[in-house]
Amino acid sequence: MKIGIIGAGAVGSILARELNKLPENEFQLTVMARTARNGFTVLEDGIKIFHDIPVHDILSVKDTFDVLFIATKTPALLTLKETIKNMTHGNSEIIYALNGVGYDDMFAQGIPSVVYVSGQQHDEYIEHFVNQKIILPDQSFTYLDRLIQIIENDESIHFDLVKDKHFEQVRYEKLLINVGINSVTALSKNTAKIFEDDSMVRLTRTLLKESIDIVNKNSQTVYISPDFIDYAMEMYMSYPREMGTSMYYDVMANRTTEYQYIQGFVYNLKTDDHPPTPVLDTVVTLLSGYEKL
Ligand SMILES: NC(=O)C1=CN([C@@H]2O[C@H](COP(=O)(O)OP(=O)(O)OC[C@H]3O[C@@H](n4cnc5c(N)ncnc54)[C@H](OP(=O)(O)O)[C@@H]3O)[C@@H](O)[C@H]2O)C=CC1
Numbered sequence: 001m002k003i004g005i006i007g008a009g010a011v012g013s014i015l016a017r018e019l020n021k022l023p024e025n026e027f028q029l030t031v032m033a034r035t036a037r038n039g040f041t042v043l044e045d046g047i048k049i050f051h052d053i054p055v056h057d058i059l060s061v062k063d064t065f066d067v068l069f070i071a072t073k074t075p076a077l078l079t080l081k082e083t084i085k086n087m088t089h090g091n092s093e094i095i096y097a098l099n100g101v102g103y104d105d106m107f108a109q110g111i112p113s114v115v116y117v118s119g120q121q122h123d124e125y126i127e128h129f130v131n132q133k134i135i136l137p138d139q140s141f142t143y144l145d146r147l148i149q150i151i152e153n154d155e156s157i158h159f160d161l162v163k164d165k166h167f168e169q170v171r172y173e174k175l176l177i178n179v180g181i182n183s184v185t186a187l188s189k190n191t192a193k194i195f196e197d198d199s200m201v202r203l204t205r206t207l208l209k210e211s212i213d214i215v216n217k218n219s220q221t222v223y224i225s226p227d228f229i230d231y232a233m234e235m236y237m238s239y240p241r242e243m244g245t246s247m248y249y250d251v252m253a254n255r256t257t258e259y260q261y262i263q264g265f266v267y268n269l270k271t272d273d274h275p276p277t278p279v280l281d282t283v284v285t286l287l288s289g290y291e292k293l
């Protein structure tokens with residue numbers, strides 16, 4: 001089985017580090033990014049380890065993959081459309097290892113996923129904070145089912161690649177987790193330590209409440225309980241205080257953000273007769289303003 005991973009940043013490198021332990025007689029792994037390198041270094045629990053897993057310049061790769069993980073950022077999806085078409089076949093399974101909702105139709109064989117990995121790509125290394133899990137819809141797959149089975153039974157591979165019967169629910173919950181923490185970390189340009197401030201906690205709770213109301217009013221398949229706000233806040237408070245979010249890292253590096261598929265997606269669900277959502281509106285306006293750099 002030929003497995004490709006596009007992106008060797010926070011998510012792609014942690015996935016690559018683990019999938020590189022798959023038996024070579026059955027699996028061939030190719031990791032790709034914009035620039036080629038001999039491998040990557042991961043900082044975890046205070047220890048830096050270099051993994052000699054080559055990262056190829058995506059434009060130099062001519063292979064066709066059975067399973068392809070896209071772990072770039074959502075803006076790269078459009079740029080990579082033709083490249084990805086050329087590296088897949090009729091039965092390839094293309095997993096969007098991305099945050100956000102709203103891009104599922106980009107590839108006919110695209111499979112959404114929910115990514116719980118937390119890390120940051122620095123210039124010289126990847127810092128991994130917590131979690132290494134990708135959740136998939138509960139359906140049968142030609143290749144992924146075998147991959148899931150092998151990962152489950154190989155104790156050396158520390159990555160949860162799992163299916164969830166309530167995938168839509170789990171996906172919206174992760175979307176809301178990102179709407180909450182990514183907004184306030186990116187816009188304050190600060191890490192999880194901001195939740196030590198009561199006013200930031202109140203603001204985030206209001207943002208979550210407005211967003212949950214929109215989802216509940218407009219989704220046919222998902223209902224988010226009001227208790228989710230406490231759950232999300234507890235999750236944020238449990239994070240290392242120096243941990244950021246993918247959107248915070250984007251803003252700190254002056255890169256474009258994924259707000260259109262995260263905060264923008266929830267905002268666009270709103271109908272004209274929806275009660276006012278001043279905090280979400282302000283967040284979307286500020287993030288959209290940021291993009292006009
Ligand atoms: N960071 C996190 O903690 C989490 C991130 N996510 C989501 O996962 C996805 C990946 O995020 P993350 O790993 O943080 O991103 P990073 O910014 O750390 O890494 C992005 C990677 O994509 C590569 N890339 C970007 N554009 C292209 C392109 N056009 N062609 C080929 N490669 C490209 C980059 O290449 P190069 O290295 O050469 O620059 C880099 O290796 C995002 O949707 C994010 O929201 C989800 C959960 C947690």
Ligand SMILES: O=C(CO)[C@H](O)[C@H](O)COP(=O)(O)O
Binds near residue numbers: 115119181182245
């Ligand atoms: O729960 C997570 C870590 O597992 C999230 O990743 C965290 O909430 C930050 O968001 P991002 O996905 O943007 O890094």
